[in-house]
Amino acid sequence: MENNSKVIVALDYADATSALKLVDQLEPSLCKLKVGKELFTATGPQLVEKLIAKDFKIFLDLKFHDIPNTVAKACEAASNLGVWMLNVHASGGSTMLQAALEGVSKTSHKPYLVAVTVLTSMNQTGLHEIGIEASVDDQVLRLAKLAQLAGLHGVVCSALEAQLLKQRLKNDFLLVTPGIRPFNVNQDDQSRVVTPSQALQMGASYLVIGRPITQAANPIKALEAICAECSNISLT
Ligand code: C5P
Numbered sequence: 001m002e003n004n005s006k007v008i009v010a011l012d013y014a015d016a017t018s019a020l021k022l023v024d025q026l027e028p029s030l031c032k033l034k035v036g037k038e039l040f041t042a043t044g045p046q047l048v049e050k051l052i053a054k055d056f057k058i059f060l061d062l063k064f065h066d067i068p069n070t071v072a073k074a075c076e077a078a079s080n081l082g083v084w085m086l087n088v089h090a091s092g093g094s095t096m097l098q099a100a101l102e103g104v105s106k107t108s109h110k111p112y113l114v115a116v117t118v119l120t121s122m123n124q125t126g127l128h129e130i131g132i133e134a135s136v137d138d139q140v141l142r143l144a145k146l147a148q149l150a151g152l153h154g155v156v157c158s159a160l161e162a163q164l165l166k167q168r169l170k171n172d173f174l175l176v177t178p179g180i181r182p183f184n185v186n187q188d189d190q191s192r193v194v195t196p197s198q199a200l201q202m203g204a205s206y207l208v209i210g211r212p213i214t215q216a217a218n219p220i221k222a223l224e225a226i227c228a229e230c231s232n233i234s235l236t
Helices: 016-023 037-043 045-053 068-080 094-105 124-129 136-149 159-168 196-201 219-231
Strands: 007-010 032-036 058-064 085-089 112-116 154-156 174-177 206-209
Touching (some): 068 094, 112 174, 136 159
Parallel strands (some): 154 174
16 A cells, blocks of 8 residues: 555654564554654664665654765765655755755665754744744744755744745645644643644645654554544645
8 A cells, every 4th residue: 555644653762672562563554654863873774774674664854964065975874774754954054955965866766855944842932042033934934945945855844834834935845844743632842833634734744743652552543543633634
């Protein structure tokens, strides 16, 4: 069965055993999987390769942010693993973004390359703290335009900014949205949150969801409920 799912499950686990305990109950048609800094640092590329061998599409969420040459090489190495999507920080600037794209383009397998705009755990106060006076919306739009101009495939943003970005950017520009919380679920450390169906209605291309699934009493039921909620909405 083809994997058209818009749900990306964030495998935020400390080790391979815990991650595989969940993965072994999942079908690749139900969701895509995200391997982030915690799991990748603990397990290395071997786990990514194992998940790909199980036919899962993998978003390698390492959010590279470094000098252009280093980011280009890291992106090339990540692409060589066969991942479906990978990311960098848009705030690394246009030279770094173009270098990242060149790194990805060196491999025959060309994953989606997306740029993180403003982390969904950040709010206006957090931006001010690091010297950015722009509003969250303006900063997200500025970084998303930079990413589009550099030729990237999309951005990571909150669904709260998806409508604005849909209006102002190319229609096929991917909007990958973390900070998703089903109704009545703990917000944790996320600041800018919306429900799965709201996110899709606002224009999100993919939903990144971690703790509402991984910390649920029954993760599979939680995932299935989210997928059902997503398939029930009509997109305009
Ligand atoms: O558990 P929760 O659903 O909050 O997990 C969100 C996931 O999305 C985490 O793995 C986090 O690293 C990632 N993420 C994020 N905000 C971004 C980019 C990625 O929360 N801007």
